[in-house]
Amino acid sequence: MRRLVTLAASVAFFATLALAETWSGKLIDATCMDQQKNVKACTPTSTSTAFLVHIDGKTYKLDDAGNAKAVEALKNRADRTAPNAPVSTDISAKISGTLEGDTIKVEKLEVQ
Secondary structure, eight states, X not given: OHHHXXXXXXXXXXXXXXXXXXXXXXXXXXXXXXXXXXXXXXXXOTTOOOEEEXXXXXXXXXXXXXXXXXHHHHHTOTTOOSTTSOOSSOOEEEEEEEEETTEEEEEEEEEO
16 A cells, blocks of 8 residues: 555656646747857847747757747748848747756747
8 A cells, every 4th residue: 555655646746747837938049049149139030940948047949849830930920021031029939848958848839
């Protein structure tokens, strides 16, 4: 009986760790950030393929699925002007997923 209770408690503990979290932050072009090291200068464009998200002073990478979702969200953005021109304002994103180190494994991404 004691083993069963311990097993159930362990399963419950690890299940809560696997639950998705939600963050909101500024979407950043990762390639630009690697070169320029300037969050303000690296607003993503329609040609961006790798992304970071800046949340409360920290920057996190998106996994491959998150990058694909960000590309799709930017393509569907209603306020696009010229295809390669940066947008006039920061791009905010709401992201659901799990944090693993400095990378967010994205389940859902919405550009706001």
